[in-house]
Amino acid sequence: MxxxxxxxxxxxxxxxxxxxxxxxxxxxxxxxxxxxxxxxxxxxxxxxxxxxxxxxxxxxxxxxxxxxxxxxxxxxxxxxxxxxxxxxxxxxxxxxxxxxxxxxxxxxxxAPEKLYGGDEKDILRIKDISAKNDLTFIPSKIRHxxxxxxxxxxxxxxxxxxxxxxxxxxxxxxxxxxxxxxxxxxxxxxxxxxxxxxxxxxxxxxxxxxxxxxxxxxxxxxxKNPVDIGVRVEVPAPVLEPLTSITYEPKLIFYSKKFDDKVRTFCVNPYGEVVKEHIKDIWTVNGHSYAERKTNNTNFAILVSTFFTEPFDEPISYGTYIARLANFLGGGVIVQRLGDLLKGRRSTHERISKGIVEPTLKDATPGDLSFVLPYRYLSDIMEMLEAMDKIAPGINSRHTLLYGVEVKFYSMxxxxxxxxxxxxxxxxxxxxxxxxxxxxxxxxxxxxxxxxxxxxxxxxx
CATH class of the missing domain: 3.50.50.60 (FAD/NAD(P)-binding domain)
Structure with missing residues (x-):
């Protein structure tokens, strides 16, 4: 042929x-x-x-x-x-x-005609408040x-x-x-x-x-591209509504104070749901949002970008290893309340049920992400949540849910x-x-x- x-x-x-x-x-x-x-x-x-x-x-x-x-x-x-x-x-x-x-x-x-992010006055306001809190807001017109x-x-x-x-x-x-x-x-x-x-x-x-x-x-x-590893964050939709109603997907970049790592938001899903992805025998986490139906929550990823130097040159293998570790400990995707993570304890079904955020991914396993993600990544993520809380109060709540892990396999x-x-x-x-x-x-x-x-x-x- x-x-x-x-x-x-x-x-x-x-x-x-x-x-x-x-x-x-x-x-x-x-x-x-x-x-x-x-x-x-x-x-x-x-x-x-x-x-x-x-x-x-x-x-x-x-x-x-x-x-x-x-x-x-x-x-x-x-x-x-x-x-x-x-x-x-x-x-x-x-x-x-x-x-x-x-x-x-x-x-x-x-694809629909409607575009988000077209109001210059609102965009400048978000850009200004982000800059005052160590965050870089990247404006973009978005079609959903x-x-x-x-x-x-x-x-x-x-x-x-x-x-x-x-x-x-x-x-x-x-x-x-x-x-x-x-x-x-x-x-x-x-x-x-x-x-x-x-x-x-x-x-x-x-x-x-x-x-x-x-x-x-x-x-x-x-x-070499960076390997992007992090968590998917789920909060009540009104927490991010002041941003998502204007730009739909707020793109925020932060450089951590402790390690000076690049941390960013990715794939914001207003009124969406957290989902699992199965790639080559490993489970990772992602998010969806729909045109015709809504949940009560908004989810987004926080990803840490890392460039590896010699002698290591297999970022995809590293990301796969982290995902496998989460699968090994949680039997799939792990979910943890932010408050439990900060207290150094694992989440349980009972603790999550007491929170104000009802998980949209029902079969995630309550657990402890500190056994999965290296300290450096957790530190970067915690700093990012604190910075975001200043422009969207409620992000850094003890009720916020973290799902792990999210890995993007485009590192080569x-x-x-x-x-x-x-x-x-x-x-x-x-x-x-x-x-x-x-x-x-x-x-x-x-x-x-x-x-x-x-x-x-x-x-x-």
Whole structure:
């Protein structure tokens, strides 16, 4: 079999690569290879049958058409400073134009017209009060799709490419085929080889480990990104309402006083719920918010970014180790009241039931996060909560719930050209798994960049 372009991964990065190519060169033969299922077949058994996790070989929550974004809360951050590192490769003004272009495509496929963060007076007020409390507020216009609407948007994208590209689901790629330092195709785990002129790697976070292993095999230069580890915080929704009603997702950065570590908020979900993610036999925690239904709580992550120095160079392994430790001690995700953590005791069901915050993740195990997270991380998180409490009173309450752990597996980055091409000719790497993005917009934009370069080489732009 021979194609013009093979795309490995059907997350937002891979989907937008395909949309860009078929929109400008429909005659090109494209194949998407995805280890998960098609969008209509993605359904977690826990949701269908109400059973405990069955440890499926490929988790439907993070793999399949749409990637992890299919079950995310669908926040589109329209700032070049939030959600990735594409400004390393292209001019900031060009990047903003690209973000606007990608956003318009999401709207065309069903994302809502409403934008948060447009009132300059309110934004300046938040920026001012944050600065007075050692916090940096990064303003951004945000479009919120909602977990319940994400699937509809992705189904429309699937329908538009159906019949125009070839797709292979439930299919694992083993190796990238290279001849004379030039990508020529892929080899599947069943031994079949498929050839192409160009290969785009868009495996997403769930397959970041595979991409790292394959990159080392191909002797690609790997750069270091920080590993992001932390907790998901859950509070009564009114606590953050003064911020979320204006900007929906307040992006706050803090540098801890004790260690001078970068600490940040991530993925704020107003009136949302805390959820579990199952990636390669480990449980991590995340959050969702919906367009049509609400809870009484708001949740968000506090993540600590760490750059490791020599001789250690495996941040993904380190994050996996921390997650496994939490799973080992708690049988999955651990939840702890902030008051219990500060008193040096584990939380119990009884203690949590006395609090004013009712957990939205019902099967988290009450426990003690101090047995999981290193002191440095806990110290950074405690400082961040204290600082946030000054701009949103109630954050640092003894009733606040902390879920652990949250780990973001996008710590490895491949050396890439400005067109996101690797050191192997005609081999591109995009999206979260390649370390160039951390969210839907930047992942999608990276797909457009790679596709644009391929179209240029075919003389289609």
């Amino acid at each position: 021979k194609y013009d372009v093979i795309i490995v991964g059907a997350g937002p990065a891979g989907i937008f690569s395909a949309l860009e190519i078929i929109g400008k060169a429909p005659e090109l033969k494209i194949l998407i290879v995805e280890k998960g299922k098609d969008i209509d077949k993605r359904q977690c058994p826990m949701d269908i049958q109400g059973v405990p996790c069955m440890s499926c070989p490929e988790c439907d929550l993070v793999s399949g058409w749409g990637g992890a974004g299919a079950f995310s809360d669908g926040k589109l951050n329209l700032s070049p400073e939030i959600g990735g590192f594409l400004s390393r490769y292209i001019d900031i003004n060009v990047l903003q134009s690209l973000i606007d272009y990608v956003d318009s495509i999401y709207v065309r496929f069903g 799709i909602g977990t319940d609407r994400c699937r509809d948007v992705l189904k429309k994208m699937r329908d538009i490419v159906n019949g125009k590209i070839a797709t292979m689901f439930n299919t694992d790629v083993q190796h990238i085929l290279v001849e004379k330092k030039k990508a020529v195709g892929i080899k599947l785990k069943d031994g079949h080889e498929i050839f192409s002129d160009y290969v785009i790697l868009a495996p997403g976070r769930a397959s970041a480990r595979w991409l790292e292993t394959e990159s080392r095999r191909l002797k690609l230069t790997l750069l 980055q491949i050396k890439l050209s400005n067109a996101l091409e690797t050191e192997i000719k005609n081999l591109f790497a995009i999206g979260d798994g390649a370390g160039v993005s951390r969210g839907l917009i930047h992942a999608s934009a990276s797909g457009v960049i790679a596709a644009g370069e391929i179209l240029r080489r075919y003389g289609r732009v």
